[in-house]
Amino acid sequence: MKLFEEKYGTLEYDSTVPCITATFNGFMSSEQFRNFLNKGLDHLIEKRKLHAKMLWLADTRKHVVQPDKDTKWVADEWNPPALEGPIYHVAFVLPENVFGNASVKRYADNTLQKKDEMVVQMFGDIKSAKDWFRKLN
Secondary structure (H helix, E strand, O other): OEEEOOOOOOEEEOOOEEEEEEEEEOOHHHHHHHHHHEEEEEEHHHHHOOOOOOOOEOOOOOOOOOOHHHHHHHHHHHHHHOOOOOOOOOEEOOOOOHHHHHHHHHHHHHHHHHOOOEEEEEEEEEEHHHHHHHOOO
């Protein structure tokens, strides 16, 4: 079910996983990127009330590079309220673009350095990411 759409991104809800899928379709300015993720976080926290666990699934196949300050912002500013949600699982479908891929890996590295409870996994396709999370439930 589509929850939100903007020029470079879409948020969808799949109750069968359950997850919010954030699909990135190109470059987002820092403001667009942060607003998009915050809107997704609002939906995650709201849908979390219906499920024991929720997955944030970032489909970044069409995403391009995001500045380091934004990937750091996600680990420092987005993760804490997600963890309070509580949302502990993040899956990425890796970007086709090598620069986008580096952005995803920087986020994962920043998250690991914080040593919080966020579990981050990377996949080549959406089905594999969803199957991984279903097996956890």
